Amino acid sequence: IRNTDDEKTQIKEFIASTFQRQSSGLLPMPPVSGGDGSTIGYAAEVLRVFKPKLLVVNLSNIDGCHSNFTGYLQAMHRADHALGFLWNYIQTIPGMSGKTIMCYVPECGRNLQHNPILDQNDWYGYDHGDANSLRVFGGMVGTTVPSNLMVGSETNPVGRVTDFNLTIAEILGYKDDVINAGYRSEEHTS
Numbered sequence: 001i002r003n004t005d006d007e008k009t010q011i012k013e014f015i016a017s018t019f020q021r022q023s024s025g026l027l028p029m030p031p032v033s034g035g036d037g038s039t040i041g042y043a044a045e046v047l048r049v050f051k052p053k054l055l056v057v058n059l060s061n062i063d064g065c066h067s068n069f070t071g072y073l074q075a076m077h078r079a080d081h082a083l084g085f086l087w088n089y090i091q092t093i094p095g096m097s098g099k100t101i102m103c104y105v106p107e108c109g110r111n112l113q114h115n116p117i118l119d120q121n122d123w124y125g126y127d128h129g130d131a132n133s134l135r136v137f138g139g140m141v142g143t144t145v146p147s148n149l150m151v152g153s154e155t156n157p158v159g160r161v162t163d164f165n166l167t168i169a170e171i172l173g174y175k176d177d178v179i180n181a182g183y184r185s186e187e188h189t190s
């Protein structure tokens with residue numbers, strides 16, 4: 001991907017403006033502080049200014065389950081609030097409200113068995129290296145979410161991280177191209 005000189009200038013101006021707005025307290029920020037909350041705030045600013053067709057946001061504070069399960073649960077709780085904030089913020093952006101789909105999925109699941117590390121509440125940590133760690137929850141919100149995308153359910157969580165590739169391709173309108181290029185999820189292997 002390459003940017004034209006005009007696009008490069010626009011991006012530089014956006015970054016400078018964003019830091020000015022941040023120092024003035026004008027950036028939209030969720031009711032969680034620092035770390036992933038700031039990430040969501042900056043993502044909201046990108047959405048407000050550029051209205052991209054696709055934006056991927058990585059919340060990395062959640063990946064503390066290896067040695068501190070309590071911290072992991074706290075980070076998940078903060079991320080839940082931050083995602084709710086982002087969704088509500090999207091509804092205030094002209095041209096995006098009512099036309100946006102937000103997908104959320106962790107980068108990985110967790111091992112079926114805990115590791116030997118106990119946290120301050122004597123809760124074991126969990127890593128991600130066995131077959132169970134390929135299984136994840138995921139969700140979508142929006143008025144235009146296709147109704148035919150369900151792979152699992154709350155009682156049968158069979159989804160895998162890679163299943164979201166086809167979901168996003170379908171939302172963006174090029175699912176057949178992805179399948180024809182050789183991608184096959186477990187759903188398409190038969």
